[in-house]
Amino acid sequence: MTKTVERPPTAVRVRPVKAPSPAGDRRRRRLTDHLRAYGFLLGGLVCFALFSWYPAIRAVVIAFQKYTPGSDPEWVGTANFTRVLGDPEFGAAWRNTLTFTLLALLVGFAIPFVLALLLNELRHAKAFFRVVVYLPVMIPPVVSALLWKWFYDPGAGLANEALRFLHLPTSNWSNGADTALISLVVVATWANMGGTVLIYLAALQSVPGELYEAAELDGAGLLQRIRHVTIPQTRFVILMLMLLQIIATMQVFTEPFVITGGGPENATVTVLYLIYKYAFLYNDFGGACALSVMLLALLGAFSAVYLRLTRSGEEAA
Numbered sequence: 001m002t003k004t005v006e007r008p009p010t011a012v013r014v015r016p017v018k019a020p021s022p023a024g025d026r027r028r029r030r031l032t033d034h035l036r037a038y039g040f041l042l043g044g045l046v047c048f049a050l051f052s053w054y055p056a057i058r059a060v061v062i063a064f065q066k067y068t069p070g071s072d073p074e075w076v077g078t079a080n081f082t083r084v085l086g087d088p089e090f091g092a093a094w095r096n097t098l099t100f101t102l103l104a105l106l107v108g109f110a111i112p113f114v115l116a117l118l119l120n121e122l123r124h125a126k127a128f129f130r131v132v133v134y135l136p137v138m139i140p141p142v143v144s145a146l147l148w149k150w151f152y153d154p155g156a157g158l159a160n161e162a163l164r165f166l167h168l169p170t171s172n173w174s175n176g177a178d179t180a181l182i183s184l185v186v187v188a189t190w191a192n193m194g195g196t197v198l199i200y201l202a203a204l205q206s207v208p209g210e211l212y213e214a215a216e217l218d219g220a221g222l223l224q225r226i227r228h229v230t231i232p233q234t235r236f237v238i239l240m241l242m243l244l245q246i247i248a249t250m251q252v253f254t255e256p257f258v259i260t261g262g263g264p265e266n267a268t269v270t271v272l273y274l275i276y277k278y279a280f281l282y283n284d285f286g287g288a289c290a291l292s293v294m295l296l297a298l299l300g301a302f303s304a305v306y307l308r309l310t311r312s313g314e315e316a317a
Contacts, residue, residue, distance in 0.1 A: 056296070063289040080290035084278075090291075092266045093274040100181055100270065101249040107182075108189035109245060113238070115193070116200030117226070130201070134194035141191060145258035148187045149174070152259070174259050177267045184255040184268060192248070196241055203237040204230065239310050246306075247299055271295050 063080055065073040084090055119129055136144065151158045152173035160170040174183040207230065215225045231238070253272040256262055262269040262277075271291065278288035 059289040059292050063293045065286055067285045080286040084287050084290050093269045093271045097270045100252055103185045104249040107185055112193040112196040113200055115197050119201055120204045133197050136191050137194035141254045144191045145255055149259045177264050180260055180267045187255050203234040207233040243306055
């Protein structure tokens with residue numbers, strides 16, 4: 001009888017599992033987050049590249065060419081700039097644009113701030129009045145300009161009808177050489193101040209209430225609280241909105257194009273409207289791009305100087 005010998009079980013080696021490195025996990029998570037973020041940004045970057053950066057670069061190139069759609073461009077150097085500078089409308093366009101910007105700052109910069117102060121003091125129906133103030137922004141710009149064109153009509157316009165009802169003298173409004181530009185400033189202010197008011201209102205609500213309480217204890221009145229508390233606390237927002245408003249008003253186009261057509265007597269021809277005339281009325285895309293480059297250079301230089309001065313003022317303060 002054969003005797004079976006039982007073998008002892010073979011010991012199994014268990015290799016220790018190496019724990020993942022926390023630093024490696026963090027790097028992988030960071031890389032994944034960056035890729036996801038860049039993926040979301042890709043659409044915006046493509047849109048900017050196709051519809052903003054490429055047209056801007058192309059305009060700089062065309063400014064030195066004789067270019068008409070459908071024909072081969074011809075390099076002419078600075079001839080486009082010389083021709084544009086010699087145009088009689090060139091000086092009028094820049095003068096009207098600078099005057100419009102100055103009037104827009106005087107009329108349209110203080111009104112949104114005052115409205116924001118009033119809305120900030122309301123205790124009831126604050127949401128309703130926010131909608132009312134922002135409503136003009138939701139109206140398409142061309143529709144808004146057409147409504148104001150009817151409002152300013154010297155014959156049956158609502159403005160003159162109201163003056164006649166009050167037995168007051170009427171005005172030519174947008175049809176008068178002396179009143180056309182200020183009439184357009186009113187239109188632009190009404191149509192665009194809603195967003196500015198909401199930005200100011202958000203800035204005002206971030207001001208600590210303790211500062212107002214301390215000012216009241218020191219005997220400061222309303223105007224003193226605004227001067228010594230509100231304006232210093234919202235200074236950055238005010239300066240940035242001023243820069244954005246100057247840039248926007250220097251590019252005014254819709255109001256003179258729809259309401260006055262640049263008239264009367266070139267009283268409302270602006271730089272952007274003159275660019276439109278060069279491109280689509282004169283079929284001179286080289287001159288239009290040359291004027292566009294001048295406007296771009298001016299706004300770029302002004303923005304750089306403005307930001308440098310405001311930054312120096314903040315550092316000094």
